[in-house]
Amino acid sequence: MNSKIEALGTSTGKILYSSDCQNIFDLSIAETMELFKSSGVILFRGFGVTPKQMKDFSERFSDRHIIDFTKVSIDSDKFVNFVDGGTDSLIPHSENSCFPFRPDVIWFCCTVPAEQEGETLFWDGVRVWEELSQESKELFLSKQLKFSYNKIPVERLKKILGSNANTIDDMKRILDSLDGVSYQFNDDKTVSVEYTCSAVVKNKYSHQNAFANHFWVYQKKTEEAIFDDGSRASDEVADEIETIFDKLTEKIPWQAGDLVMMDNSRFLHGRGAFNDNRRQVFTTLSNLKF
Template sequence: MIGKIEPLGTSTGKILYNSHCQNILDLSVAETMEIFKSSGVILFRDFGVTPKQMKDFSEQFSGKHIIDFTKVSIDSDKYVNFVDGGMDGLIPHCENSCFPFRPDVIWFCCTVPAEQEGETLFWDGIRVWEELSQESKQLFLSKQLKFSYKNVPVDILKGIIGSNANTIDDIKQRLDSVDGVSYQFNDDKTVSVEYTCSSVVNNKYNHQNAFANHFWVYQKRTEEAIFDDGSRASDEVADEIERIFDKLTEKIPWKAGDLVMMDNSRFLHGRGAFTDNRRQVFTTLSNLKF
């Protein structure tokens, strides 16, 4: 049985409260999925979720979990991780959207919120796309984003791809199955990968265009070319996107035991800066089986 539901900020997201003293593992998977498909973000509150329960709950929805080699794991399978270290703010991005194997969902579990600030921030990529000018929309429709990785260890690539990637041929087969990927195996048991993709994602459930990508990280944090033609976005486009992000910022004000399920094909996420080093938020990544 699904309990009390409220809006999450001004977004389509929902807060689902535990009003029947339920274990979160007893929630209806079918009902939860229907809420998720329409909302894109669910904050499960008052269920007292632990990182292990986050993993167990996510397994009911997931066909596969994905290893995040950039984070510190706390379980033997390396699926449950601390979120990014440090206390600085993190700018809008979709998880692993700069790599060929983007997860469908990012799950967050908070065990210790920061005393002040430190909220997880999120942005609806559909609304971001709707706010963009026609000139900017044309830019992002006409150019692909380009990401390059040199000397990725084969074992790390196996972990990202999943349990079926046992041999070099398995890895090649998976890389060949993804549009926009070129690669080269190196003599030192590493792989160099180049990935081009659209910044505009057709959302999995409502099939609307979403500005859901890794563009802003590269625009703000590097001097590298972003587009496949070797160019970067103009200052005017960057200023427009920054204004839109500022306008559409939503917050998850963490309480201990909160769990969040977020559509990674639609929503970008980030973090507000904080000073409380006791803050603990964990994450896992998965592909849905629905």
């Protein structure tokens, strides 16, 4: 690969620069994928990428895209979305890790950076796991996270499950095939779903343990039970994790036209609060064919 490559902060991530106004579609797919496997995060800079080009470029590496019903889409396929609205901070999380439809990779494209701050933050779940005490590791290895969704309209569930979910039997067949999912169809044409999963994820390429999950969102935002046995993490464990996140925070200092490819099986992401409503960052989610 002829393009200039340098480190992204102190992480394993890399910045890959355009060479002489290079078109991003001229990059070698194989070489780009090898860089992604080893780094987990690539910031493509100087290529002037648009949200549509983000989707088109991602198709070169992906076997399918995933609709995110929690965001506002800008394309007819509903695959390209605005990131979460507002200017508040966002807590560290791996995308869709509270659902049984976790994508391999999350793509970000910035068209308008905030004048000040507004960086996307990210954390290496492998390093977070390595920093955890043995007691906390044993806790997260011994208990499953539990996420409950009550009274989802059947028609909405059809859209979530995709084109093969035409009937109730189709939906049951798909739900039965998903690990960690239990469900109940209700008389009022809704479905209640519970999803249990480990907080510890095997990274897709290095196969290392990674603390890449939705735990911190639920720990900070709710008072509900987080684990499948009806318990929550202790204040001591929460304080330990917060200290580790503070220590390992990395930043993506956005420029217009930047594209980011992030391994969602390894990294968590979020953002700090900012005050510029002009900021525009878009995302698409996909599963990789490599």
